[in-house]
Amino acid sequence: MRLARRVVDKDRESVLDEFEDLIVAIARKRDRAAFRALFDHFAPRLKTFFMRGGLDPAAAEEIVQETMVKVWRKADQFDPAKAKASTWIFSIGRNLRVDFLRKEKRPQPDFNDPMFVPDPEPDGFEVLSVAQEADLVREAFDALPPDQKAVMTLAFYEEKPHSEIASELGLPLGTVKSRIRLAFQRIRSGLGESV
Amino acid sequence: MSIDHHPSEERLLDYVSGGLGESWSLAVATHLALCPKCRNTVARLEAMGGGMMDAAEPATLADNSFDALWARLESEEDEADSMPAIAGHAGKIDLPEPLRSYVGGSVDALPWQNMGLGVRQLLIPTADQSTARLLCVAAGRPVPEHTHRGEEVTLVLQGAFRDSTGIYAAGDFQEADETVLHQPHAEKDRDCICLAVTDAPLKFRNLAFRLVQPFIGI
Ligand SMILES: [Zn+2]
Ligand SMILES: [Zn+2]
Structure with a gap:
């Protein structure tokens, strides 16, 4: 497998x-x-x-x-x-x-823009390429629990703020927010970052 | 620049998905110009959106979809692909893009509207229902104490302000809603310039200020 x-x-x-x-x-x-x-x-x-x-x-x-x-x-x-x-x-x-x-x-x-603040120099080791990072993000996304995945997916498809998605799903806004936050945590840990 | 206060992750998600209205997106995008950390989060979310789009089942396109597109590109090729040169930056630049494109020029040259009590404002035209404005609060002066009927975000551009929730300096992004009563004070050394976005008028505690409110449009 x-x-x-x-x-x-x-x-x-x-x-x-x-x-x-x-x-x-x-x-x-x-x-x-x-x-x-x-x-x-x-x-x-x-x-x-x-x-x-x-x-x-x-x-x-x-x-x-x-x-x-x-x-x-x-x-x-x-x-x-x-x-x-x-x-x-x-x-x-x-x-x-x-x-x-x-x-x-x-x-x-x-x-x-002259006022644009550039990224800091990478701190040396373990810098992922854009493609590697995107693949890890996608893997972490695929592995999200269904309720978190549904909220994140809708957010991308629908072009509406998450507050409107909440009412569409019949969920309290707080629930939608906490699912988004949990999804962020999982994606960060999928990238090997502390959460 | 060390930034301590960032937009919430939910707001960044709405920015990336396109669900966030123009006024709020202006505040987020201007913060992004100053904040590599949030740009990194946004890049990941865009990669997620790209992955979702890429994983979608292919739909059937209209007949001759590519040919029609190609014919159009060929007929428009002349005006097409050369990028306009980036305009020379004449004079002093003290506001970052994309905000500068909305208000133009540097802070000193802006057509401020004096609101009294040490506060000046400049309304920024946007296409959504919310209100974006630049606020300039004189050094050491307070913004009258208020709560909010809806949401308010504030991005500090110059100077700093302080309220019961903390100190906000250049680049910091404050989010407030109905539950927050605050009285931001500009720090003493310098005027504080902020980009503020609201979706409903503020609710002032002070009766005198409530009376003039309809006339100054805050
Ligand atoms: Zn940030
Ligand atoms: Zn406020």
Whole structure:
């Protein structure tokens, strides 16, 4: 069981490495084949993601298209040292969904701003790569107890504050908050941090 | 800068999922510009969101979805991919992005509105229902004692203030709600500038201040 899973994970990792390379190829060479491969993997998954959040297929398709347009145009801003392809594409899609549903901007910090406070130097050993850390986060997430997992999943799909998710689930807000906090603790301990 | 007070994890989750309104996101994002620790949490949450999206069952796309997209990219290619150069930073910069894009310029150049009692404010236009404002409280002066009808978050940008819950200096992020009665005091050495977000008017203890409240919009 454990062995089989590791093989699958390894396969997956080799595939995922390629996605980062595809974005880099788009940035450097405006590579249509790379863009097509990226589209074929992510566009159908983005569509499901948006539809689970309650969008109808046509609206979901529209935001998928907008997301992939941004992927093409902003490929030169993608930094494989800072994010996995899936993380980066998720964040682009999330911003477009906020804009589509609420006509709001979604403010973000600017790494080039002179007042931006940079990360401290890593303290030496045991620095995980972005991909390693993302995999550990995902493993810890998969291992969450069902009630915590349900709250976290809804939070991502629904594009609503957790207070609204609480009423949707018919749960007191305090319960939702404590599930979120417990989930955070487990994910931290999954990353080998004290909680 | 050592930051002692951070947004709650639930608020960071709402920021990452896109569920947090623009005013609150402005406060969180400006804190993130100053706080590597919370940026790290946000990066993990985004990785989680990306993992969830990546693990979703693929849906069927509309016919010719890619071709339509490609045709669009080709027709728009000219205006497309060159990024605008980052604007030169003329003059003094003392507010971080993304806040600076909302109010423009440095603190001294802002069109402050004087509210009396040593407090100046600047309303910040946002598209959600909540209210974001910059507050400048003169050194050593208090903000009149108040409770809250809803939530309030305060991000300190310059100087520091103190209330019954602690001391808040540049970068610190305070969260308050209906249960909190406080009277923040600016520390004596310097005016205190904060970004404050509220979803309902504050409730002041002082009757005189309650009477002028409708006119100053706090
Ligand atoms: Zn922080
Ligand atoms: Zn208050």
